Amino acid sequence: MTTTQPAGKRDHFSDFDLDSPEFTEEYEQVLGDLVEKCPVAHSKVAGGYWVVSRYEDVRACAQDWETFSSEAGGFEPGRAEAEAKLYPVELDPPYQTRWRNVLGPYFAPRAIREREESIREQADILIDTFIEKGECDFVADFAAHLPGRVFFGTFLGVPFSELQGIQDATDAAMRGPMEGRPAGWDIVGKFLGDYLMQRQEEPPRGDFVDVVLAGVEDHDGQPASFTHKMFIMIDLLAGGIGTTTFLLAGMANHLATNPEDKARLMADPSLHANAVEELIRYYSSIVALGRTAMKDTDVAGQPIAKGDFLMLSFAAACRDPSVFPDPNRIDIDRKIAVNPAFSFGPHRCIGSHVARLEGMVTLERLLARMPDLQLKPGTAPVFSNSTITRNLDSLQLVFTPGPKVRS
């Protein structure tokens, strides 16, 4: 639905591509242009897909799971034939709802709060690896590792001696050179499969792995297969890793480049929760996720045919000025009623409270241990996109060296 030619090198309205270098380079401008001028753009990639960008349209599509299926075509273009699914992301109700209902209590605020001290310990262990040097790459040395350490260490109880190995494999799968990523996922998949089989032989521990192993009924009324249980574990891991990495790195970038906000946050911890919510909006890591139209319909006046693939852009919805005035500015006092970064409807992020808590703990530890952090002179943060996610690949920081606290 092209109304005006967009600015820049590429026609992002009729030839959009999540993986194009032009999108990565002109990211903020393109999101703004989509919301303002072309609420349903089109891409020629992978047989073609629509891009829905306005807050209200994204919300309406995400809530209407009967019209816009997560299961029929998967979470990104070209997924329809994939063998390894991500569950529950690539499921529709009622099977998806059954998983949600049993997993939910373990990710509720009250349940997550008990993990805070463990998350703080993991954060301090990571900071200890570079605090004496006075400089770090905050992505490679911290942000890429805290979420994995929280998943494997805090939630699965993997002993410290094994943590580094599985975390390194996860990092290789998520961020390493492309050719090494399948091997990384093989290691992670085998680890999780072995872990589930081992837990099957043990008494229940009262954690979410118990309910994954207990399973639910699938669409056919049969017990969920072991493969499906594996998909659940991989989704819970993958959904929380790259996303939270971007949030934590973005937060450090903001502190390093906005001394006024940093000073306010140091002086008044009661501002932290609101600031974290705003940083989640601004550093919305999931650019977009897919749906498949199950019938002829329309979105914002654009006819959509049965079988069409749509990408709902949560990152664009986070920059919709009709909901978030001056959306490209980080305003730590901004009141956010509903954060579109976590999606809407049945698939709204199950780990939102884990992400918020990792954000709160990281903010606290950065202000306490690296209070004068700045960008390393002569460096700039390196951003990238990988289909559905926005990433920070490198963030070089300098600060006054300090002592280790955990070793």
Added chain:
Amino acid sequence: MRYLVDTALCSGHGACAAAADEVYSLDDAGFNAICGREVEVPPELEKAAVEGADACPDQAIRILN
């Protein structure tokens, strides 16, 4: 009409009960009292149920038709 409160999302804002206390109630900690199972809504309270769900900052309440 039925509704379902998602346990992972309810954060205890209390906005549902503030908007529609004839449908939603809170537990001692301020969370929705009936998380994780579907609840039938009588026809005369359907409008209030939708308003309470819309008020939730965490989109924790799903209306099921």
